[in-house]
Each structure stands twice: as C-alpha cells, then as structure tokens.
Amino acid sequence: MRKVYLALLFLFLIVSCKKDARVNMPLTKDGIPVTVKLEQNKPGNSISPQFEGLSYETQLLINSPNYLNVNNTSLIQMLKSLGPGILRIGGNTSDEIAWQGTERTPLTPANTLTTSDVDKLAAFADVTGWKVLFGLNLGNNDVGAAVDEAAYVAGRLKNNLYLLQFGNEPDVFHLYNHRSPVYNYDGFKADWEAYYNAVIMRLPGAPLAGPDVAYNGDWIRWFAQDESSHVKLFSGHHYNCGPASKADINYKTILAPNYIFPNFLQTLSASAAKYNIPFRISECNSVYGGGKPGVSNVFAASLWALDMMWQVAESNAEGVNFHGGNGLFYSPISTENGKVGPVYYAMLAFKYGSKNGVIIPTTLITTQEVNCKTYASANTDNSYSVTLINKGEKDILFTLALSRNASTAKEERLSAPAITSADGISFSNSTVSANGTFTPSSTENISISNKSFTVTVKGSSAAVVTIR
Incomplete structure (x- = not known):
C-alpha cells in the first residue's frame, strides 16, 4: 500500500480527441458542447465478469x-x-x-x-x-x-x-x-x-x-x-x-x-x-x-x-x-x-x-478544453451503455452520435452535493442501505432523433446512459 514513486501529471485522454476549428461551439445554457461518436460497429475486448x-x-x-x-x-x-x-x-x-x-x-x-x-x-x-x-x-x-x-x-x-x-x-x-x-x-x-x-x-x-x-x-x-x-x-x-x-x-x-x-x-x-x-x-x-x-x-x-x-x-x-x-x-x-x-x-x-459487455470505441469532438472522459460498451442484453465523466467545474452538453438505430435511452447519474463531499454521494438517485442492499431508483428518459441525442452532465459528476 506504500509506493516509492511520485506520479507525474500530464494531459492524457483515453478517448480520441479532435478539435474542429471550422465549427463555432460556444457555451450554451446547458453547458460546454461536446460530441461523442460511438463506433458501435467496431467492438473491442470483452469486460471480465469478475472485473471488480x-x-x-x-x-x-x-x-x-x-x-x-x-x-x-x-x-x-x-x-x-x-x-x-x-x-x-x-x-x-x-x-x-x-x-x-x-x-x-x-x-x-x-x-x-x-x-x-x-x-x-x-x-x-x-x-x-x-x-x-x-x-x-x-x-x-x-x-x-x-x-x-x-x-x-x-x-x-x-x-x-x-x-x-x-x-x-x-x-x-x-x-x-x-x-x-x-x-x-x-x-x-x-x-x-x-x-x-x-x-x-x-x-x-x-x-x-x-x-x-x-x-x-x-x-x-x-x-x-x-x-x-x-x-x-x-x-x-x-x-x-x-x-x-x-x-x-x-x-x-x-x-x-x-x-x-x-x-x-x-x-x-x-x-x-x-x-x-x-x-x-x-x-x-x-x-x-x-x-x-x-x-x-x-x-x-x-x-x-x-x-x-x-x-x-x-x-x-x-x-x-x-x-x-x-x-x-x-x-x-x-x-x-x-x-x-x-x-x-x-x-x-x-x-x-x-454490464460485462464489450468495449466500444468512442471519439470525442470539441473546440474547447474540457476535463472529461467517455467510455462505452455493447452489452449481452443487446443494449449499449455510455459512461460520461465530467471532472471539470462547468456543465457539459454531450451530444451522442450513434452508428446504429436506437429507440430509447435512459440516464443514471453519479453525483454528490459537491466535489469535496464525503456524504450524500449517490448513484441512480439511490444510496446503499445499512444492510448492504442497493436498488437503482431513478432513471431519466431521453429522446432520440436521427441516431442522436443530448445529455447534460453537471460539473463534477458522471452519468451512465443505457441505449436500446
């Protein structure tokens, strides 16, 4: 549990990041605009069922x-x-x-x-x-x-x-x-x-x-x-x-x-x-x-x-x-x-x-510097999941661009009163009970149009979006 090195900090993004200088994407009332392309036709490695x-x-x-x-x-x-x-x-x-x-x-x-x-x-x-x-x-x-x-x-x-x-x-x-x-x-x-x-x-x-x-x-x-x-x-x-x-x-x-x-x-x-x-x-x-x-x-x-x-x-x-x-x-x-x-x-x-699925590549497109990460998986129940992590203080308006048709999308949020909160942390608007049980209790339905939809992720929070 003790280490002998000090980690150096340097800009690194797991997602593929691109900036398109031809498009003006100003801050909207919903947050910094970011587009996430899901490469659903390019599945990667499987996620182990005993990963955690x-x-x-x-x-x-x-x-x-x-x-x-x-x-x-x-x-x-x-x-x-x-x-x-x-x-x-x-x-x-x-x-x-x-x-x-x-x-x-x-x-x-x-x-x-x-x-x-x-x-x-x-x-x-x-x-x-x-x-x-x-x-x-x-x-x-x-x-x-x-x-x-x-x-x-x-x-x-x-x-x-x-x-x-x-x-x-x-x-x-x-x-x-x-x-x-x-x-x-x-x-x-x-x-x-x-x-x-x-x-x-x-x-x-x-x-x-x-x-x-x-x-x-x-x-x-x-x-x-x-x-x-x-x-x-x-x-x-x-x-x-x-x-x-x-x-x-x-x-x-x-x-x-x-x-x-x-x-x-x-x-x-x-x-x-x-x-x-x-x-x-x-x-x-x-x-x-x-x-x-x-x-x-x-x-x-x-x-x-x-x-x-x-x-x-x-x-x-x-x-x-x-x-x-x-x-x-x-x-x-x-x-x-x-x-x-x-x-x-x-x-x-x-x-x-x-969901023990298969990794799906994502590409992130933005004209502004943002501290966020996006990940996705294709699941065994024929759904797709996208995890959106906003580490910055400003809200981000994610536009998810799909490569396959979908009819429904639901969102579950990982949140807390503040980034420095030790209490009040929840996922899907639920907390773990004293007896150890956890039941997700809140999902937000999202409209999909032409293989695309938007999700606002508040600053210092994350969201899991399930697409079917």
Whole structure:
C-alpha cells in the first residue's frame, strides 16, 4: 500500500480527441458542447465478469476477525450488490506475518496467521461467491512455511481459490528490510522459482500469479518472459499519487490526467497479449500511504475511480482490486463502521455502465478544453451503455452520435452535493442501505432523433446512459 514513486501529471485522454476549428461551439445554457461518436460497429475486448475486486491486508484476518466473516451480513450483501468479484488478501503485512498451521488460541503469538483465520475466510468466500487471490509470505524467505500455508489455503478455499501469489511489491523489498539494498530482479527470480518448485511439488497445478510489483515495468516484462509458463495471471499495483503526507496533494490532483499510469498499463497489456495470459491491477487506490482526507474520502475519488476502472478495462485487463482496511481513508467499505465510501459508488456505476459487455470505441469532438472522459460498451442484453465523466467545474452538453438505430435511452447519474463531499454521494438517485442492499431508483428518459441525442452532465459528476 506504500509506493516509492511520485506520479507525474500530464494531459492524457483515453478517448480520441479532435478539435474542429471550422465549427463555432460556444457555451450554451446547458453547458460546454461536446460530441461523442460511438463506433458501435467496431467492438473491442470483452469486460471480465469478475472485473471488480477488493484488496485487504493479511493483518485484517487477525486484527478484525469479525469483518470478513459469515456473520457480517451487510458486507456480504455489499459484495453481492457489485456482482461477481475477486477478494485479494495480501499487502505489506503478508510479508510480515508468519504462518502457524494450528488453530488460534489465547497463546498464539502476535503477527501469526492460523488455520482458524483461513477457515473464516473460506466460509466468507463461500457465502459471497467471490474468489480469493491469496498472497503468501515471500518476505521472510521461508519456503517450507509457504508450502504448508499454500496447501492449507488451497485445501480450504477449494474452488473459491482464484490464485496464489508469492510476496507483495518485491521490487521495493529493500524498503521494508525484507532484502538488502542491492536486491534486484535476478534475486527475486531466484526466490520466486524456489517457492514455485516447492509449492508445485506439494500442489501440482497450483494456480499462481505474479509478480505483483509496486511500479516496476521492467520486472513485469522480465517476469513474463521467464515465468509465463508457470502463471495464470500477471499482476501489478497502482496508486495515483502520494504519499498522503505530501502537503500539495488535494482533490484536484487525482482529477488531473496521470501520465505514468497509461505507460504501466501498456507494459502489462503488451506482456499479457504476447504470452496470452491475462493481467490484473491487484492493488490500487488514490493516494498511497493510507489515503488522504479531503481527497480519498470525498466525491472526487468516485470520479477518479470510475475513470481508472474504465482505463484498465480498455487495456483488456482482468480487473482491479481497490485496497482498503483499518484506518484507511480510501477504503471502499469501512472496516470500522461498515459504511461505503466514494470508491464503492464508483464500483456501482462501473457495474451498471459496463454490464460485462464489450468495449466500444468512442471519439470525442470539441473546440474547447474540457476535463472529461467517455467510455462505452455493447452489452449481452443487446443494449449499449455510455459512461460520461465530467471532472471539470462547468456543465457539459454531450451530444451522442450513434452508428446504429436506437429507440430509447435512459440516464443514471453519479453525483454528490459537491466535489469535496464525503456524504450524500449517490448513484441512480439511490444510496446503499445499512444492510448492504442497493436498488437503482431513478432513471431519466431521453429522446432520440436521427441516431442522436443530448445529455447534460453537471460539473463534477458522471452519468451512465443505457441505449436500446
């Protein structure tokens, strides 16, 4: 959850942007005019049905045994409201906690994972239907303990085991004193292969992922070249900026275009395509170091997260896992009071805006500089969905130009009282109830004429439009 780099900010648009100097498009009473062309006849990659996910520290299983627990019915419902997903257990503490293959007792040492902890996790996975991406301790370099842990985890999770990983952010192991300052990829490769050989001997065919790096694209390329025949998934992390202690980070920081992330996605995507192995952003969030108040826990984080998920989806990724836990401002679901945060509402908007469909290219045309993003998908129910994200302060009047006939369009809004609001966030004019249920309650009908219609998206908000 901590990173060693500072993201540079630079203008970058996922959508294809064009400016037509021959057309005068002044600000109207409805907002800045922007045209979005949908290339419905050019479908792209499919969106994974288990795209969305959450990430937690291994320590959470020990310190908060009632959280990922079958008795936490509201959390179970919150996960079900998102649909199928991946629950990742790992983080920094996965390389600090020792495995003890016995039940937990009052005499169990601190920072020790037991069979009791894994049993509770397995029961939780059963009732949610979410599969588990489980991180083993590579930090202490105890191969024997890792093999025993892997065997128990696989035996208890059974079909709910998504994948096993060795270590968390090994490219920065030296910062946590897991390895010496000269530790490099070659050292990691030797460590990883020692774990691999031992685990496979005990668990032939064990599903594995890696390298789960913090940021190092070279390690991803090298790992893909060396270990592609041994893994089922490439994984890496992303935090938009940080550390949280940095004074000049504010909500505008995460709404500004990020220059580094597209390059990281390209590295993962290229390796995935070359070796025909999917990739996943297995840990991510807005500001590393636990998130920042006024940034990570306000509505700006909803718009950031929604945009980030679509960027990852367009890169043909398997999905994302938003990190959360005790005392973290960016948690999608609070471990302290069970309330959902801004990122969770973004996850809902993505669910309803993607519908496990197929990516449809969009082209954005405007004569003015606007901070907006547009994404679209063709859905299995023969509908089309368009997500319109307005990160700027001014309203935008989107004109959607279709390439196919349509008869109806409905709009659902992701909104809040203000961009800095921590409360009052809603999607489709609905909020998540205390028991975890979510039911969209408000859609706005839109008239379509000659394959075209307009939608006004208020400043600092987003909308999901479903077209039939």
